[in-house]
Amino acid sequence: xxxxxxxxxxxxxxxxxxxxxxxxxxxxxxxxxxxxxxxxxxxxxxxxxxxxxxxxxxxxxxxxxxxxxxxxxxxxx
Amino acid sequence: xxxxxxxxxxxxxxxxxxxxxxxxxxxxxxxxxxxxxxxxxxxxxxxxxxxxxxxxxxxxxxxxxxxxxxxxxxxxxxxxxxxxxxxxxxxxxxxxxxxxxxxxxxxxxxxxxxxxxxxxxxxxxxxxxxxxxxxxxxxxxxxxxxxxxxxxxxxxxxxxxxxxxxxxxxxxxxxxxxxxxxxxxxxxxxxxxxxxxxxxxxxxxxxxxxxxxxxxxxxxxxxxxxxxxxxxxxxxxxxxxxxxxxxxxxxxxxxxxxxxxxxxxxxxxxxxxxxxxxxxxxxxxxxxxxxxxxxxxxxxxxxxxxxxxxxxxxxxxxxxxxxxxxxxxxxxxxxxxxxxxxxxxxxxxxxxxxxxxxxxxxxxxxxxxxxxxxxxxxxxxxxxxxxxxxxxxxxxxxxxxxxxxxxxxxxxxxxxxxxxxxxxxxxxxxxxxxxxxxxxxxxxxxxxxxxxxxxxxxxxxxxxxxxxxxxxxxxxxxxxxxx
Numbered sequence: 001x002x003x004x005x006x007x008x009x010x011x012x013x014x015x016x017x018x019x020x021x022x023x024x025x026x027x028x029x030x031x032x033x034x035x036x037x038x039x040x041x042x043x044x045x046x047x048x049x050x051x052x053x054x055x056x057x058x059x060x061x062x063x064x065x066x067x068x069x070x071x072x073x074x075x076x077x
Numbered sequence: 078x079x080x081x082x083x084x085x086x087x088x089x090x091x092x093x094x095x096x097x098x099x100x101x102x103x104x105x106x107x108x109x110x111x112x113x114x115x116x117x118x119x120x121x122x123x124x125x126x127x128x129x130x131x132x133x134x135x136x137x138x139x140x141x142x143x144x145x146x147x148x149x150x151x152x153x154x155x156x157x158x159x160x161x162x163x164x165x166x167x168x169x170x171x172x173x174x175x176x177x178x179x180x181x182x183x184x185x186x187x188x189x190x191x192x193x194x195x196x197x198x199x200x201x202x203x204x205x206x207x208x209x210x211x212x213x214x215x216x217x218x219x220x221x222x223x224x225x226x227x228x229x230x231x232x233x234x235x236x237x238x239x240x241x242x243x244x245x246x247x248x249x250x251x252x253x254x255x256x257x258x259x260x261x262x263x264x265x266x267x268x269x270x271x272x273x274x275x276x277x278x279x280x281x282x283x284x285x286x287x288x289x290x291x292x293x294x295x296x297x298x299x300x301x302x303x304x305x306x307x308x309x310x311x312x313x314x315x316x317x318x319x320x321x322x323x324x325x326x327x328x329x330x331x332x333x334x335x336x337x338x339x340x341x342x343x344x345x346x347x348x349x350x351x352x353x354x355x356x357x358x359x360x361x362x363x364x365x366x367x368x369x370x371x372x373x374x375x376x377x378x379x380x381x382x383x384x385x386x387x388x389x390x391x392x393x394x395x396x397x398x399x400x401x402x403x404x405x406x407x408x409x410x411x412x413x414x415x416x417x418x419x420x421x422x423x424x425x426x427x428x429x430x431x432x433x434x435x436x437x438x439x440x441x442x443x444x445x446x447x448x449x450x451x452x453x454x455x456x457x458x459x460x461x462x463x464x465x466x467x468x469x470x471x472x473x474x475x476x477x478x479x480x481x482x483x484x485x486x487x488x489x490x491x492x493x494x495x496x497x498x499x500x501x502x503x504x505x506x507x508x509x510x511x512x513x514x515x516x517x518x519x520x521x522x523x524x525x526x527x528x529x530x531x532x533x534x535x536x537x538x539x540x541x542x543x544x545x546x547x548x549x550x551x552x553x554x555x556x557x558x559x560x
Contacts, residue, residue, distance in 0.1 A: 028304050030401045033418060034429040035503055038437055038452070042445065052438045058271045059434065060304075 086318040095314035144282035193254040201262040220266040236478040249474040264298030288392035320394030327387030356547040375531040413502035432460035458496030491536035
């Protein structure tokens with residue numbers, strides 16, 4: 001799962017960001033724009049059948065590969 | 078580019094020396110030089126900012142309390158010194174000016190502001206408490222919606238209820254203060270839903286931050302500031318060097334802006350608002366004059382926002398917060414959506430956090446394209462309108478809700494066109510991403526985007542005292558039409 005998320009994040013970041021650590025900041029650092037966050041969230045919804053709710057969604061959960069992984073694991077369990 | 082001549086924040090030797098006391102003094106002196114030779118901040122504000130940065134540079138561990146003290150100095154200054162221009166504290170000071178004209182009691186009117194401020198803090202803290210500890214109730218799960226409803230209810234009461242002059246003034250003055258801090262409280266409310274790691278000192282320091290103040294919170298909320306805060310002396314040195322690099326670039330742009338003002342004065346080109354008044358008098362401009370007037374406004378607005386934003390961000394970085402720039406190479410934008418992302422980052426982020434994400438995860442889950450389009454519309458149009466309408470409190474009080482609405486019509490049109498255009502631009506870029514082979518990078522794309530925003534800025538006026546028809550007449554004259 002981690003690799004899938006990582007690949008998806010890398011594809012969203014484009015070719016300039018191939019050196020990406022699992023804890024590297026994506027949103028706070030400005031690498032991932034709001035539209036990309038939405039794209040990523042939509043992909044997670046489709047791929048892992050997660051249902052994000054407006055009042056529980058926080059962009060901080062998308063700030064690194066590890067935090068996304070934690071979010072997905074929490075939602076699935 | 079000029080700003081990249083000195084990559085000082087990447088040089089290990091410079092970073093090492095930036096952590097030594099002697100070189101810290103030099104950094105503060107350079108910062109003070111650029112601040113002292115510009116008029117972005119009022120004199121006393123600038124002095125407080127320099128002093129705060131100087132103390133933080135040597136005592137970074139006490140950053141929050143120093144920032145809080147800086148904020149307190151600015152707050153006291155507004156109460157005690159009559160001559161100090163205090164537009165920075167309350168944009169709605171115009172409202173107090175109206176009242177003050179009928180009263181010699183400066184201290185009395187100033188005190189009302191502080192009572193309003195205290196009341197605003199009590200009400201917002203109550204809301205924050207309810208959102209944090211009572212979120213099992215549905216109403217407290219959507220604090221921003223609740224807060225917006227509260228403020229609009231107060232506006233309606235103030236505008237429509239049969240109040241005496243004094244009661245009306247007191248209510249409007251409270252609304253003015255609440256409106257001005259609306260998004261600062263909004264960020265705290267927003268963050269309270271997800272964490273209880275709130276730092277009161279930093280939270281209140283950013284209500285009146287030494288790095289500059291508008292109704293738009295530069296640096297977002299305190300949780301975000303803690304995320305981008307320098308955690309050790311090396312990070313602090315790098316952050317401060319980034320601040321110095323940015324303020325040096327901002328200073329160059331500031332000089333260019335003032336050269337531009339000189340050029341503008343010499344050329345005697347009417348400002349857009351003057352031009353619209355000319356149209357109101359029945360005058361009509363030839364095509365070249367209408368275009369020159371519009372292009373002048375577009376570039377002046379862009380340059381002014383860039384310079385102010387750079388100074389604010391540089392000052393914030395000098396305090397140890399590695400926040401992103403407010404304006405980032407807008408001339409390089411290839412799409413309408415990209416320009417919007419680059420032009421005014423903290424405004425865009427505010428709309429994204431409070432309108433874009435909540436709408437996206439609530440509506441049209443089965444229809445991806447409609448979902449994205451409506452989400453964009455909710456932020457760039459609806460959120461944009463709310464943000465700017467709330468700043469019209471003085472107009473609402475002095476001229477009434479109807480006049481404020483009529484004066485606001487051009488901006489509503491602006492926000493609607495902007496939202497629809499960004500929506501389509503985003504849908505288009507999503508499709509291109511999927512194809513992964515159609516990067517739009519031509520010069521023509523950039524020029525088209527700039528042209529679009531240039532024409533649109535004709536309506537980018539949060540309040541005008543003449544009819545929107547004059548904007549349309551001006552628009553017609555851009556293409557040689559006259560009516």
